[in-house]
Amino acid sequence: MKVSRLIAPEGEKAQINISVRNLVEFLLREGDIDDRKGSVDPFEAMQAGSRIHRKIQSSMGPFYSAEVPLKFQIEYEDYILGLEGRADGLVLDRDESGNVVTATVDEIKGMYMDVMTFEKPVLVHEAQAKCYAYMVASEYNLETIEVQMTYVSLETEEVKYFNHVYTYEEIEEWFLTIVGIFKKWSDFQYYHKMELLESVQGLEFPYEYRDGQKKLVSDVYRSIYRRKILFMQAPTGTGKTIANVYPAVMALGQNLAERVFYLTAKTATAIAARDAYSLLVEKGYEGKTIMLTAKEKMCLCDEADCNPDYCPYARGHFDRINDVIYEVITKETVITRDVILGYAEEYVVCPFELALDVSTWCEGIICDYNYVFDPNVYLKRFFAEGKGGEHIFLIDEAHNMVDRAREMYSETLIKEEILSIKRYAKPVSKKLVNALEKCNRIMLEYKRECDHDITVLDDVDMLLNACDNLQMILEQLFKKEIKFGIYQDEVLDFYFRLRNFTALAYQQDSDHYRIYCDFDEDKNFNLHLYCIDPSAQLQDRLRMARATVYFSATLLPIDYYKDLLCNDKDVYAIYVDSVFDQKNRLLMLGTDVTSKYTRRGDDEYLKFATYINTIVNAKQGNYMVFGPSYKFLEDIQSKYSDIMGDVDVIVQQQNMTEQEREDFLLEFEKKRDKSMVAFCTLGGIFSEGIDLVGGKLIGSIVLGAGLPQVGNERKLMSDFFDENGKNGFEYAYLYPGMNKVIQAAGRLIRTKDDVGVIALLDERFRFGSYRKTFPREWNDATFTSVESVEEQVKGFWKDKE
Template sequence: MLRIDDTERLVEIGVHDLIDTGPKQGHLSLQVAWSARTRMRAGQEVHTTWQAARAEEDAHFRREVTLKRRVVVRDWECRIQGRVDGLSKEGDHTVVEEVKSTTLTAEMLEQRTLEDFPDWARQVHLYLWFLAGEGTAAVGRLVLVSLLDGSQRVLHVAPDPALDQWVKRQLEWLLIQHEDRMAWRARRRGASVPFPHDHYRPGQEHLIDEITSALAGGRRLLLQAPTGYGKTAAALQAALTVARDTGHRVFFATARTTQQRMAEETVREMARRGLPIRAVTLRARERVCLNSVVACRPDACTYAERYHDKVREADIVSTLWSLGAGPEHPGVPPPDRVLQVAGDATVCPFAVSLDLVASADVVIGDLNYVFDPSVRLAEVGDRPREWLVIVDEAHNLPERALDAASPELRLAVAEAAADALRTGPHASRWGPFAQLAEDIADWLRAGIARVPETARDGELALRVDEGVDRRTLDELAQRVEGLALDYALVKLTHPPFPAGMPDLWLDLGRAVLRARAAGRSATEATMAIWRAPRRRRKRTARPRRSNQTSLLQGPSVAHDPNDPSGLKLLHRDPASILGPLFRDLGGVVCMSATLSPDDFYRRVLGLVPDKIVRIDHPSPFPPEHRRVLVCPEVSTAWRDRDRDRVRTAELVSDAIRCVPGNVAVFCPSFAFLEALTPLLETGDRPLLVQHRGMKESERTRFLETMKKGDGHALMAVLGGIFSEGIDLPGEALLAAIIVGPSLPAATLERRLLQDWFESEYGEGFRYAWLVPGMSRVVQAAGRIIRTESDVGAIVLIGRRFVQRRYASLLPADWAPVRSVLPGADLLDHWAHLHQSLAEPHTLDEPGHGETEAVG
């Protein structure tokens, strides 16, 4: 409980909030595999049982007694209260009894002292302080009860003579933070929100008014506008205007680093133009880690050691807000500045970014920080109504939500965890943990054994009540929680896994907990998928040990990290995941160039019909600047690819040669790209070929090369890092050649998703395959024509593009025409542009292709 009344200058605060108030101390916290809700429920059961037993043995025992005390700090009246588990009498003294549950065994409890539980001891100190304020002499007892074996240990607690000063320090820190926050909000309320550019793009000013109206009215907005329209600037301008007036905060959620940078630069430009703002960008932990390995624990990382103390001593949060990106950009520190300041203080940059979130007006980061419960920011999850969320590239959100709600338990991880703990250093300490990993592996093997030898792709799909022994899964999850704290404590002094290796036991434990949660909440939309190993073992016993190198390699045995064998709980209904969160948030803007068809996105996003506002803005750019060609001569369907591969390569080569500048070729998959590229004949035009697992540095180098406009051809995949969220205006990209619609791979999961959409909406194939596939096409084509002066062309190669069910998902303003000779038609296009716009391109003598409107 924490309530602050500025008018009355009154603070009402509970004991737990008072203890949590103030800067943290010590190392970064332990990573523990348990469910907070389950842990709380177990603790409540311990309290109830203990209180009943005490009441039976002591007639004077009182349970759940409320205690209060009042102090004045900085001219604020502060009322503090708490509820003690039990009060009893012993002679002339009142006895405060506080019970806490723990996952420690009886042996471990006997080794613990009061110093091992500082927050719990502080709670008892506060109850004694309450009673002292009433003139009551009291002593305290901290009763520790093991959740594992029911054993108890009683630690005696004496009054703390320094507690009065500690309470005032805590409250003073709280009030200073509150006063600073109120002063900052007042400053923001008094400031205008400047537009980040000198001029509005066509239609952009009206768009800002529409978004502002929707957010101010508490509506959920679906915004579809073409790439290059200025959606990012418009949405941020509108959201920050509403947030200024209402006290909301803004989260800009996007999966693409390039879009994160664009949002960051937009806010930074607003700051340069006078907007008082604090904004932080969250990069992935692995990308900003300064340690030699990503191991967030003080024994393995000096940046985690004494983290909270060093952050406080160096006043890092205030320093970063004041520094920003320089004198003209206060309050918007870029990730590189966070990295530098954190490195200078030897603290974790990722943790510093999370600390900045608490006082940020704008947070920019991945979709998962809002929509994935396992990594959702506490600031968002605990107070969703405080946030206005802008979802960029929102067409990706349904798939991301399903991924987050579909946990996997992999046999390889369980086996590797067990082997590493059994055979590694200090193996004697890890017996119970290794045994649990082995039991999880045995349970998975039993499930895998149900997959018939003849099963397609070695997979078996069942309803959850048929496919999962939920009682055993619950028992395994309870054992994980029972051992979780012990594991974390022992790991501090005896790390079970080498530096640079993931903590397999922790990963396994968390996966079990996620699987249990998914199993408990399973509906008809959830399916259990058992996957057998790629090479099914002849027996279900443990595999032979090997010296083979692997990412999942323990001290003496290796396991294939890519082996999918195990259990996946596939959730198929994104609406059930996204709908409740959308209802709780203060405001939502879902925007993309591809939010069609309307029925699909309204349904799968789970939006309440009477709360939805949909805005569609057509392209403001001159239609004559762009030409869309369709070449239906070849088929790119899976069954026809080998037959038509050579002719497809000829059409692509012809088109590439006739683009007077940079061109991008987008293929439906890496396999298709790798088969097509060697067949291309592009003369001396240099190729830039995307490959699997491309690093960020390589991607950046490709983009920088394209921006030079030297006539390169980029070979890339649809739905990949080059087809969405990148900006290549003007000469950087003149044409996009798209080879076939990029339908999702034909997997069991996709077929199950089709079944669900068919049963719910009667649109199985369209929702599961067509919409995602054609969305990738439109996104890739959106790299062309991003400003009023841009010119370009889009070439669609493949017969399906002229079929009605595919063509109906193309933008209405494309007006594609059929082409037999795409190269000649492209030359005609640029010749026409050269004549009408006086473009300085050097062209060959234009040919004359054969074109026909696609009807």
């Protein structure tokens, strides 16, 4: 539900505004959650119905006024409740003097069903019309008013009417009852806002400021105040989480914003944000904050099947949900997954939907990037129809956003999948089979053009029309609740990809996309819409916010991220110096090895293994070794096992479960009388976002420069940036690779008490192009070799002792 809040100038009452539609849909919703009722977004159905609306409105004659704006205010002791809406149709009958004597309010609803079978209007539809009717009757002092519900089938255009005449007393009693029910919600909005504003006035920063942290807080606040985008390179230890959350909360207290979205890709950073909010609450902050979690992690059933026949939490959900929401928002402050699950179990409602509903009453929302940026799963209650707000976006671990955005705004169609869906469609719909066959024929044309590894296409115009038609046919079948048996999920997955493909195809352009086709390992023919530069797509989302802060410990070089994460050239960028003593770590660059493919072999692997062995033998403790691939790690580990002494070795496995990840990290907690070496992948689950403090890690050894594997897509990306005046190699390979290196090296020093060795082992780290990506605090890096590393490491540890 969208409720806009306005704090009035001094001497005037504050006003809370809500649309009539939102009011009745919130108060009068009822029944089950049931995903069997079709898979098409209701917003899209509404868009499809707008044509029917216009057609009916234009046929109603000269006395029929269409799309009539209506407003009504109710004054309470401390604030004014404003209702607003737009009646689909209004007919006013006037006497000879021009006075309105009777009126009819018309509410038109386009439906993907047989409206001729309706026996009465839908409750919320009729309630919306009755609100408009009361507003009209009140304005013209009418004794009676007529409500007409006009239902029209979007497929057959058949129309069914329901008419009812109300006395003024009847409609007024009903309206005041509805508004009376809502008063506890508007009271909450107003009085909670007052509490929040008051709580922020004296809210102090919860710690003693670290070096440079006060300036950091000021820079974030200034960016919010000036409606800017800020890029912040802030190393570990600078306290960047609280330094972003605190000024954002202060901005809420100054009415500069109504909501803060703290966006992250990982659970660990979400927890850090939660802790920052909890700390401010302890200091007196009264705002509400919620952590949103993916649907599959919220489901209380064995399988996420939103079907009232199987799920008790879906059955009757809407009959109970509002009572639960009110309980949560009046009793809780920092609302976590466990809090939501507790209420959902107690009240028997869907926890995922409960969390989404509660979020509309919160000033702070901690969630994944997807909820703001992904065109398929973004929070429509905040961002539908491109509507923005006085929001603040705080984007943590922002170095991840480039690849995540490319995934969000790219899509692939697979020819062989179209043929599979065609087989499933044969018993269901001849029309669907024909549409799939047409798409397949066009894909076959592209396949004939693709006579080598990768073929770039100028456009997909021919395919796009066929995809549009195919999408429409599938939607019509879903709306009629026609099923595909055991293939239903597969067909749905295909539909969502198809819908995404067509949507992106209309938006793509050669300045940001490349269209190409290739064959995968299974010889399937793929057609890709590949978003290489996601800046334009991201900027469309950033416009929905007042201000945005991109922050990370690895946001270098800053111009690379500014180019790819926004289109706005007038942005701020700051570099925060590390607060840690550089003498607490030894940073070495191994210049006599490399992970280049042309040099890989037993001799090179043995040198890498010797480096590891020498570093580990210098001091007992836990070490992490990061390699560019599982195969590379396997080859190095094989050589290391031949020469290592009494050392424990653990190895990251592919596709580890949550429990396996936890068990892996618990190995660093164990007390040992010998060293442990953990082999992990660069850019993998253990190379960022984990904190092994208090001596649990004393060495981080990086094997190679971390450059992405050379392939067709990377070459396409490199050529794209070269054509656009950038350095293609740096944008496609160097910067993404070095980001992984810096993240992996950053696992070592997490607090001022941590001590250890960082070894970056690849001759390429000598080159200026690589070293310009280094953080400032790496200015003390020393060169080393297999022959000299022992002396350097032992000397470092001797100094520390």
